[in-house]
Amino acid sequence: MLATSPVATQAPGAEEGDAHLLLDHLQKSFGDFQAVEDLNVSVRRGELIALLGPSGCGKTTTLRMIAGLSSATSGRILVDGREIQSLPAHDRDMGLVFQSYALFPHMSVERNVAFGLEMRGIARDQLKARVAKALELVQLGHLAQRRPRELSGGQQQRVALARALVIEPSILLLDEPLSNLDAKLRDQMRVEIRDIQQRLGITSVFVTHDQVEALSMCDRIAVMDKGRLAQIGTPQDIYERPATPFVAEFVGRINKLPGQMRDNSTITVAERTFKTTRNVGESGDVTMMIRPHRIEMVKRGTPSDGRNVAHGTIARATYVGDILEYSVELTDGVTLAVETATGGHSRTFSHGDEVELRWSPDDTIVFGAQA
Amino acid sequence: MNAAQAEPARSPFRLNGRQLVPILILPILLVNAISFLWPTFSLLRMSLNEPVAGGAIRETLTLQTYIDVMTDGFYLELVWNSIYLCSIITIVTLILSYPIALFIHRADPKWRSILTLMVISPLLVSAVVRTYGWVIILGDQGLINAFLMSTGLVERPARLIFNNFGVVVGLIEILMPYMILSLMAGFGRLDPRLEEAAQSLGAKRFTTLRRVTIPLTAPGIALGCLLVFVLSISSFVTPKLLGGGRVFLLATEIYDQSIVLLNWPLAASLSMLVLVIFGAALVVYSRIVKALD
Structure with a gap:
C-alpha cells in the first residue's frame, strides 16, 4: 500500500x-x-x-x-x-x-x-x-x-x-x-x-x-x-x-466509512450513494473518509447543489469552546463526527434533532479497503 | 501570635507534628548515647589518666599523654603516615571504582542488579578471610611471586607484603564495594542526555567526562571518599596482617598499646586523635558538598 x-x-x-x-x-x-x-x-x-x-x-x-x-x-x-x-x-x-x-x-x-x-x-x-x-x-x-x-x-x-x-x-x-x-x-x-x-x-x-x-x-x-x-x-x-x-x-480528525466504488467517482456506503473527485484508481471495496469540519449541517429540505447528502439524528453534541462536536447517527446506524464553529452565524443543534449533512465531493477522500 | 490563634482547638493528648519530633528521635538518641557518646566519654576520661609501669592506671586529670604524643616524633609520624597512606588508598580506590560504578549505572537494568550483587558479594566474606587471601596472593611463595620466578623476571621473590604496598592493595580491594556503592548512589543526577548535549555542542569524550560527567557525580565522589578514608583509617585487621608489624598506623598502634603494652591512657588519647581526624574529614566533606550545591 x-x-x-x-x-x-x-x-x-x-x-x-x-x-x-x-x-x-x-x-x-x-x-x-x-x-x-x-x-x-x-x-x-x-x-x-x-x-x-x-x-x-x-x-x-x-x-x-x-x-x-x-x-x-x-x-x-x-x-x-x-x-x-x-x-x-x-x-x-x-x-x-x-x-x-x-x-x-x-x-x-x-x-x-x-x-x-x-x-x-x-x-x-x-x-x-x-x-x-x-x-x-x-x-x-x-x-x-x-x-x-x-x-x-x-x-x-x-x-x-x-x-x-x-x-x-x-x-x-x-x-x-x-x-x-x-x-x-x-x-x-x-x-x-x-x-x-x-x-x-x-x-x-x-x-x-x-x-x-x-x-x-x-x-x-x-x-x-x-x-x-x-x-x-x-x-x-x-x-x-x-x-x-x-x-x-493521524493528522486531524476524520470520519471513516467502508464502501464500494461503483464507478470512478461514485461510492456506495450501505445503500447510500456519494460522489467523490478524489479517487485515484481505486475500485471494489474502499474506505471513504471525510473531515468532520468539512461537513455542513443544515435543516432538512435545503437544496443540495450537487454535494453529497446524508440524513441523520444528533446522537451527541459536545461543546468545546471554539467548536461544537456532534455525533450524528445516520438512518442505518452509521455514525459520523461533525464539527461546527461556535458563534453567531452557525446554527446549533441538540440531541435528537434531525439534520441533513452535506459535504463536497472534493472533500470525499477514498482509499483502498485493505488499509 | 497569629499562628497560635489560628490553631484549631484540639485534645490536649493529641500532639502536632512539631511536638512529635523529639519523641520520635528519642530512641535513636538513647541508642547513640549508650553505644557511642558514653564510650567516647569514657575514652576521653581514660586519656586523661596516668599510666603506671606494669599496666596499672592511676586515676587523675592530666594532659601528659597528649603532650607526650604531640612531642614524640614517632607518634607524629604515625599520624602523618596514617593520613598519607589512607589518602592514597582513597584516591586509588576512587580511580579504580569510578569506571565500574559508571559501567553498572549505564548497564541494562536487568544486568544492573546482577552487577550490583557482584559488587556487594565480597562483603559476605569476612575481611580477615579476604586479607589472608591477599597473603596467599602477595606472599613470598604467593601466586604473583611464583609466576614472576617461573618466568625468570625476578631471581628472588619481590617484597609485596609486610610493607605499605601490601596494606594499600589489601585495603583498596576491601573498601572498593563501599566506594562503588557510594558512587552509584550519587549518580542519580547523571542524565545521559546531558552527556549527549555536551557531545552535540562539540565536546569530545574526555572533555565530556571532565566537564559534565565528573562534576555531576561529584556528590557521590565526595561521599565515597569520605567513607573510604574513614574506614581505612580505622581499619585494623588488614594493616595488622598485611603490614606484618612493619607498617605503623594509628589503628594498629592503638591495638598494640592497649592489648600488648597495656598503656590504656595512651591508647585512649590516640583514639581521640583518630576522632579528631574523622571530624576534620567530615568538615572537609560538608564544605565540599556545600560548594557543589
Missing part, C-alpha cells in the same frame, strides 16, 4: 543538488526491530521540516542519527553533499534541543550557553559577546547568572535554544521541544521558535508527535509510520491530500 502510493515513491535523491540535508536510504535496526526503514528525506536550505508521527515511529531515532548520537545501520546522511554518517557527534556541527532541555545543572545559564563556544576555542571577549547576543535573542539576558533549576520550563526551553543556536550550527535539530510546556506557553513558544528560525534562516528538523505544531510551524512535514516515510509535503498537502489512510487519520 505504501509502496504504491504516488507520494512515497517520489524518486529519492532527485533533489540531491539543492538539498542542505539529505537522508539517503537511511536504515536503523535494533536486533530484529526495524526502527527506521529506507528513509529518504531531502531538506532544503533554510527550511523547517517536521518529522511527525506517533511514538515509536522512528522519528526520534532519525533525529539521533542525524545528530550522531546513534549510528545508522545503513544508508547515508549528507550535509551540503558531504557524507557525515561516520563523523562523531562532536564533529557534526548540529545544534540540538532536547525534549528535557538537558541543561547542565551545575552551570549558570551563561556558562551553559558558552559551553559550545568554549569547545570551539572561541576567544574570551568574542565568546562573551556571542553569549550575550544569543541570550538577547531568546530574551533572557537578565537571567544569565541563574542556575537552570531556578528557571521556569519556558525559560529553560529558551536557554536550550540559545545554547544550540550560539554555535551557529549548520542545522538545528529539535526533539519535541514543546512537549514539556503547558498549552498556553506552547502556543507562544511555537511562534517564537518559528520566528527565530526564519530570522536566522537556519535549516531545521523538528521532531514532534503533535500535528498542530507540525502544521502550524513547518514548511514541510514528513509523516512517519512504523519506521517508514508515509508522506512528505507541505502542511496543506498532508492535511488536504493525505497519501495514506494512516496520514489521514
Whole structure:
C-alpha cells in the first residue's frame, strides 16, 4: 500500500543538488526491530521540516542519527553533499534541543550557553559577546547568572535554544521541544521558535508527535509510520491530500466509512450513494473518509447543489469552546463526527434533532479497503 | 501570635507534628548515647589518666599523654603516615571504582542488579578471610611471586607484603564495594542526555567526562571518599596482617598499646586523635558538598 502510493515513491535523491540535508536510504535496526526503514528525506536550505508521527515511529531515532548520537545501520546522511554518517557527534556541527532541555545543572545559564563556544576555542571577549547576543535573542539576558533549576520550563526551553543556536550550527535539530510546556506557553513558544528560525534562516528538523505544531510551524512535514516515510509535503498537502489512510487519520480528525466504488467517482456506503473527485484508481471495496469540519449541517429540505447528502439524528453534541462536536447517527446506524464553529452565524443543534449533512465531493477522500 | 490563634482547638493528648519530633528521635538518641557518646566519654576520661609501669592506671586529670604524643616524633609520624597512606588508598580506590560504578549505572537494568550483587558479594566474606587471601596472593611463595620466578623476571621473590604496598592493595580491594556503592548512589543526577548535549555542542569524550560527567557525580565522589578514608583509617585487621608489624598506623598502634603494652591512657588519647581526624574529614566533606550545591 505504501509502496504504491504516488507520494512515497517520489524518486529519492532527485533533489540531491539543492538539498542542505539529505537522508539517503537511511536504515536503523535494533536486533530484529526495524526502527527506521529506507528513509529518504531531502531538506532544503533554510527550511523547517517536521518529522511527525506517533511514538515509536522512528522519528526520534532519525533525529539521533542525524545528530550522531546513534549510528545508522545503513544508508547515508549528507550535509551540503558531504557524507557525515561516520563523523562523531562532536564533529557534526548540529545544534540540538532536547525534549528535557538537558541543561547542565551545575552551570549558570551563561556558562551553559558558552559551553559550545568554549569547545570551539572561541576567544574570551568574542565568546562573551556571542553569549550575550544569543541570550538577547531568546530574551533572557537578565537571567544569565541563574542556575537552570531556578528557571521556569519556558525559560529553560529558551536557554536550550540559545545554547544550540550560539554555535551557529549548520542545522538545528529539535526533539519535541514543546512537549514539556503547558498549552498556553506552547502556543507562544511555537511562534517564537518559528520566528527565530526564519530570522536566522537556519535549516531545521523538528521532531514532534503533535500535528498542530507540525502544521502550524513547518514548511514541510514528513509523516512517519512504523519506521517508514508515509508522506512528505507541505502542511496543506498532508492535511488536504493525505497519501495514506494512516496520514489521514493521524493528522486531524476524520470520519471513516467502508464502501464500494461503483464507478470512478461514485461510492456506495450501505445503500447510500456519494460522489467523490478524489479517487485515484481505486475500485471494489474502499474506505471513504471525510473531515468532520468539512461537513455542513443544515435543516432538512435545503437544496443540495450537487454535494453529497446524508440524513441523520444528533446522537451527541459536545461543546468545546471554539467548536461544537456532534455525533450524528445516520438512518442505518452509521455514525459520523461533525464539527461546527461556535458563534453567531452557525446554527446549533441538540440531541435528537434531525439534520441533513452535506459535504463536497472534493472533500470525499477514498482509499483502498485493505488499509 | 497569629499562628497560635489560628490553631484549631484540639485534645490536649493529641500532639502536632512539631511536638512529635523529639519523641520520635528519642530512641535513636538513647541508642547513640549508650553505644557511642558514653564510650567516647569514657575514652576521653581514660586519656586523661596516668599510666603506671606494669599496666596499672592511676586515676587523675592530666594532659601528659597528649603532650607526650604531640612531642614524640614517632607518634607524629604515625599520624602523618596514617593520613598519607589512607589518602592514597582513597584516591586509588576512587580511580579504580569510578569506571565500574559508571559501567553498572549505564548497564541494562536487568544486568544492573546482577552487577550490583557482584559488587556487594565480597562483603559476605569476612575481611580477615579476604586479607589472608591477599597473603596467599602477595606472599613470598604467593601466586604473583611464583609466576614472576617461573618466568625468570625476578631471581628472588619481590617484597609485596609486610610493607605499605601490601596494606594499600589489601585495603583498596576491601573498601572498593563501599566506594562503588557510594558512587552509584550519587549518580542519580547523571542524565545521559546531558552527556549527549555536551557531545552535540562539540565536546569530545574526555572533555565530556571532565566537564559534565565528573562534576555531576561529584556528590557521590565526595561521599565515597569520605567513607573510604574513614574506614581505612580505622581499619585494623588488614594493616595488622598485611603490614606484618612493619607498617605503623594509628589503628594498629592503638591495638598494640592497649592489648600488648597495656598503656590504656595512651591508647585512649590516640583514639581521640583518630576522632579528631574523622571530624576534620567530615568538615572537609560538608564544605565540599556545600560548594557543589
